[in-house]
Amino acid sequence: MADAADRRAKAWISQASHDLDAAKANAVEGRHALACFLCHQVAEKAVTGFLYARGAEQVWGHSLADLCEDALAFDQSFDLVKSIAILLDKHFLGARYPESLPGGVPAEAYDALDSERALEVAEDVLGAVNQRLSEGG
Numbered sequence: 001m002a003d004a005a006d007r008r009a010k011a012w013i014s015q016a017s018h019d020l021d022a023a024k025a026n027a028v029e030g031r032h033a034l035a036c037f038l039c040h041q042v043a044e045k046a047v048t049g050f051l052y053a054r055g056a057e058q059v060w061g062h063s064l065a066d067l068c069e070d071a072l073a074f075d076q077s078f079d080l081v082k083s084i085a086i087l088l089d090k091h092f093l094g095a096r097y098p099e100s101l102p103g104g105v106p107a108e109a110y111d112a113l114d115s116e117r118a119l120e121v122a123e124d125v126l127g128a129v130n131q132r133l134s135e136g137g
Helices: 002-028 032-053 064-072 078-088 090-094 112-135
Strands: none
Touching: 002 032, 002 112, 032 064, 032 078, 032 090, 032 112, 064 078, 078 090, 078 112
């Protein structure tokens, strides 16, 4: 059973890493809204992978605040991860839907600074998850 959980966790972490690469490529190409959404996906998948690695049978939702709160049950140091990961929650809807922003469509509202900051956070979250997984077995 542990092998299946490990494979599941590794699959989520692997996809998070691939999404990070895609986010970087989109930022370089000027698709900043998409890059920001993908950064949210990186963090969501990384935390989901962490939860599966620690024995969660089901992981629900997309809110990084909620997912990190669940992770706190397994690792109290996740409070630090949560404090940065929640910065990406605004991109889950805001970076995707034309009616989510009062000032225009996401493709026109997001800029290089937005994607740069989101990439930093996504890299930090993925790195923190990988570090905790390597330390905890």
